[in-house]
Amino acid sequence: MNRRYFLIGTGVIFSQLLIGCSDNKTRLTVELLKNSLPAQVVDEFRRTLKSNTDINIALVEQFKDVFNKLETWQKPTQPKNDLFGWFRRLSSGNSGNENKISTDLVSLGDYWLQGAIEKKLIQPIDVSKVQQWSVLPQQYRELVTRNDKGFVDPQGKIWGAPYRWGNTVIVYRRDKFEEKKWAPIKDWADLWRPELRDRISLLNHPREVIGLVLKRLNKSYNETDLKSITELERELNNLNQQVKFYGSTQYIEPLLIGDTLAAVGWSQDILPALANYRDLAVVVPQSGTAQSVDLWVNPSGRQSQQELVTQWINFLWQPKIARQIATRTRSHSPIPIKIETSEIPEALRSSLIISQNILDKSEFILPLPVEVEQQYINLFESMKKS
Numbered sequence: 346m347n348r349r350y351f352l353i354g355t356g357v358i359f360s361q362l363l364i365g366c367s368d369n370k371t372r373l374t375v376e377l378l379k380n381s382l383p384a385q386v387v388d389e390f391r392r393t394l395k396s397n398t399d400i401n402i403a404l405v406e407q408f409k410d411v412f413n414k415l416e417t418w419q420k421p422t423q424p425k426n427d428l429f430g431w432f433r434r435l436s437s438g439n440s441g442n443e444n445k446i447s448t449d450l451v452s453l454g455d456y457w458l459q460g461a462i463e464k465k466l467i468q469p470i471d472v473s474k475v476q477q478w479s480v481l482p483q484q485y486r487e488l489v490t491r492n493d494k495g496f497v498d499p500q501g502k503i504w505g506a507p508y509r510w511g512n513t514v515i516v517y518r519r520d521k522f523e524e525k526k527w528a529p530i531k532d533w534a535d536l537w538r539p540e541l542r543d544r545i546s547l548l549n550h551p552r553e554v555i556g557l558v559l560k561r562l563n564k565s566y567n568e569t570d571l572k573s574i575t576e577l578e579r580e581l582n583n584l585n586q587q588v589k590f591y592g593s594t595q596y597i598e599p600l601l602i603g604d605t606l607a608a609v610g611w612s613q614d615i616l617p618a619l620a621n622y623r624d625l626a627v628v629v630p631q632s633g634t635a636q637s638v639d640l641w642v643n644p645s646g647r648q649s650q651q652e653l654v655t656q657w658i659n660f661l662w663q664p665k666i667a668r669q670i671a672t673r674t675r676s677h678s679p680i681p682i683k684i685e686t687s688e689i690p691e692a693l694r695s696s697l698i699i700s701q702n703i704l705d706k707s708e709f710i711l712p713l714p715v716e717v718e719q720q721y722i723n724l725f726e727s728m729k730k731s
Contacts, residue, residue: 510636566710
C-alpha cells in the first residue's frame, strides 16, 4: 500500500470522527481494520445514502484489539455512586452495558470467530435481505454458518459476512538468493534448506506453524490426531533449527536489514507493502496454504440499524466494489469477480493470481475441540524448546 493511499484513507476517516452525532441523522457505525478498506469505497457508499443517514468509521490496528473491545463491551459497567443514575438504570431495566455498544459492525478475522461466538460477544447476522448472499461461493457461506459453540455446522446460524481474504505466504530476499545463485523458494519444503539455517522467521502461532509442516507431509491444517503422524515431531524440530525468531507482526523489517532471508506471514500484511521493497519476493506455497477471511460481525447487545447494515453488506458485495477492495488493498474478493492481469502490479501477480491447483490444496484453519487445540499448543511449545 502506498503512502498516498494511506493518507487519503486516514484523512477521510478522521474527518468522519470529528463530525460527531450532534445532528439527528441515523448513522451506521463501523469499526474497521486499518488498511482493509479503501476510503474511496466509504465515500461511494455515503453517496448512496439518504440525506438523513450517514456512516461513521473508526480504525483499529489489529483483530486482537477488536476482540478485546468486544469482550469489554460485554462486561457490565460498574455502577456509579449516584442515586439518580441507579434509579434510571433500575427503572429502564438497563443491565449496565447497553450504552457502551455504539457500533453496528466490526471487522474480525475468521480465526477469531469461534471464540467470539462461544463467549456470546457477537450475534447472528440477518442475511435474508442481502441479495448477494446466494452469489457468495459455498465455502464462504459454510465458513460463517456455525452453531452456538462456534463450530462449522450446516444447521447453524450465520455469524459473519466476508469482504476479503488472503493467504499465509512466504516472503524472501530475492536479491540475496540471486546473488548467491540459490533456487527461488516455491514451497514449504524449501524452508528446510541448509542455507537457510537460522535465517527464517515463522509466525508465533501453533496452528499456522504446525499446519505448514502438515501441508509439507501432505496432511491437513485441521488434523485431529497429531500423535498418529509419526514424522511430525521430527520435522518440527528440524524446522526449528532454521528459525531466527517467531513473530506475528514485525517480520518484514528483519528481512530488509538482513537478519533473516525468508519469513512466513499473512498476505494481507505483506502485499500492500511489497511495492516499496523490490528486493522482496512473495510465493504462495505449491502444496497449499492457509486461507484467512476478514468478516463483518455484529456485536451482541447492539440494536443495529438493520436496514443500513443490509445496505452496507449488499454494497460491498457488488462486483464493482468488490473489485475495488481487492485491487486497492492487494487482497482477494470472496465474491466472484474478474480482474485483468494488467490491473495487478507485476511484482504481485504470482501472489494474487493463484492457480486452481493451489487453491484446491488450500484450507481455512477451522476450530478444533479444546483437547486437540491443546495438542497443537503443547507440540508448538516443545518445538520452540528443541
